Amino acid sequence: MVSPIRSFIEADALFNQNGTSLNLVRGFPGKGIKVWGCRTLDNLPGSPWRYIQTRRLVSYIEAHITRLGRAFIFEPNNAITWMKLKGQTYNWLHQLWLKGGLSGTQEERAFDILLGVNESMSEADLRAGKMIMKIKLALLIPAEFIELNLTFDARTGITGLN
Template sequence: MTDKIAVPGVTIKELSSGSHPITAAGTSTAAFLVTDAAGGKELLTYPADPNDDRTKSLNAKEKAAVKGFFDNGGSHCHLVARGEVSGATAVANLKMKNVQIIAVPDSALSTDKALLNALATHCKDMGDRMLILSSDQGAMTQEMEKDPLNGVGITGEFKEFTAFYHPWVKPVGAGTGLGGNKVPDTISPVGHIAGVWARVDGERGVFKAPANVALNGVTDVSLALAPDKVGTLNSVGVNCLRVMPGRGVVVWGARTAAAADTALADWKFLNVRRLVCFLEASIKDSVQWAVFEPNDERLWSSLRRDIGAFLTSQWRHGALKGATAAEAFYVQCDQTNQDSNQPGTVFCNIGIAPVRPAEFVQISIQQLTS
């Protein structure tokens, strides 16, 4: 209905475009499983106050991990109680919306199998988060060098939602302090790694592999790794930490724990798995408006337009590979892929070409005769 205009002149009326833009989901909020989380699912934000009551109950390794997270670029993290050995309480506490990174700063692969398995299963079930694990202190056994999670029991598709790092690191100020504030000599790197993920997400995007990045707040690794050992571990999905001259401790790997599983070759790289988690969460959260809309071409067209615009923006940012948007992705939602036997269901098929990291750079040098 046209509004009645009483005064001569030009009148402008703004109309809705009818579009429903896809809002980018978060990628870098961490949840640390701790032995005593005062208040439960408490959220800490950068900069963290060392005298905050929520951190006073943490043990030394947990405090160092939280500090490492913030030192390396993290801005938001939850402290979640571990609960009993089975991990049931931990999983129940983790079922919050805005968490994409999970780590257990003070855990042991040998004694916390049930908890770590529960967390890996939780990440797979939720589909929008990943678990960061590390080796135990010291060298890895020969069995672990073949399959780092073999002794833990995390297998198959659950590995693609898990990232594994080795070795431990020496934090700044190691050995200083008194009582519960004494800085440990060595710690698991999971808190620092979570911070690196957050830093790379903010500086480049979740599509960028979180590797070839120096760790802040550490002075050395607990165990130096020879280049051939790094190569061996990398092939089975162990992301190594190395000391580089002039750079300090550097993350030298960006694979999931499923890297050696040929059946899961699509999920070999950490940034690919996290990118797809991000895209799925963004699209899922942003198309809720479509539920109960008339299931016809108008709805299909709207979904194609909105999802296509979002993926186009991701392609322009460098997340998807292709000289054109058509090479980078497709969105199919039309009469050709709807099921007449399920009239109440909209089918929207999406294909993407994620960018994979250049792990190996080969340079050939040839002498030219004069």
């Protein structure tokens, strides 16, 4: 048998120590032992990264769009390639929005994709062989966006976040 580290009476003192969030491990009758909570250690007011679900969804979106972009790494870095990648990304984000993964009653309040010179990259980025995509996502509140910057580098074949 495992005994608790703190008694129930002392548990109130654990909340908001040093201003951080805690996800307690608790036993629930009939359900077993569960992690109770969903917050990260980022406890800044208004921070989109306060919740584990937000981080997990953004990581999933980054991974999927990075996979989409890898197909275009060795394509010419021009408007046609940007339109193809932007279209595939749009279709995927649109489906995610329809399934309820993004907030907003209209697409433009749920996500936005920027890809092109003077939108997401400069002429210097273009000459350096970089294709940079900026994606704005409304995860918690419509029209309040988390911005992702994905870079696809044709010279090295490496993709990554900025």
